[in-house]
Amino acid sequence: xxxxxxxxxxxxxxxxxxxxxxxxxxxxxxxxxxxxxxxxxxxxxxxxxxxxxxxxxxxxxxxxxxxxxxxxxxxxxxxxxxxxxxxxxxxxxxxxxxxxxxxxxxxxxxxxxxxxxxxxxxxxxxxxxxxxxxxxxxxxxx
Numbered sequence: 404x405x406x407x408x409x410x411x412x413x414x415x416x417x418x419x420x421x422x423x424x425x426x427x428x429x430x431x432x433x434x435x436x437x438x439x440x441x442x443x444x445x446x447x448x449x450x451x452x453x454x455x456x457x458x459x460x461x462x463x464x465x466x467x468x469x470x471x472x473x474x475x476x477x478x479x480x481x482x483x484x485x486x487x488x489x490x491x492x493x494x495x496x497x498x499x500x501x502x503x504x505x506x507x508x509x510x511x512x513x514x515x516x517x518x519x520x521x522x523x524x525x526x527x528x529x530x531x532x533x534x535x536x537x538x539x540x541x542x543x544x545x
Contacts, residue, residue: 438462439486444471447488458513460484464505465496472513481509 439447445457452475463470468483483492495506521539 439469439484439488443488444469444484445473447484448473448482448491451491463496464498468492468496470496470505470509472509479510479513481506481513 439460441457441460444460445455448455448457448471452473455473455475458472458474458479460469460471462468463483465483468485471482471484473480473482483496484490485492495504497504497506518537518539523539526539
């Protein structure tokens with residue numbers, strides 16, 4: 404009798420657990436397919452960074468997260484925002500099998516400057532102007 408009772412309780416617990424998981428899965432939107440706009444990310448992140456300006460937003464390598472590049476108080480940053488706009492992940496996102504630091508890669512792309520966009524008409528040129536490699540030094544005379 405005790406064996407039958409234990410089996411019935413265990414079966415009921417399994418059915419309730421399965422039903423709860425199924426209902427929870429139906430109630431949540433598929434975060435991996437949700438894409439946030441720049442405005443939505445900016446509005447969500449204003450709670451922690453009031454002067455935020457979102458530079459770019461794209462799906463992160465981790466499903467369900469959006470990679471948000473931004474500026475705030477003169478600094479550039481990268482954070483990860485979930486599709487529900489309820490959670491923010493701050494820090495490096497690193498692939499364990501690849502060893503790739505995806506956050507660092509994003510930072511590098513944000514800091515990259517197109518050399519041809521630097522105005523050099525009033526610059527002082529030292530060395531061969533046709534050299535293969537060039538170095539540009541910025542200085543503030545004040």
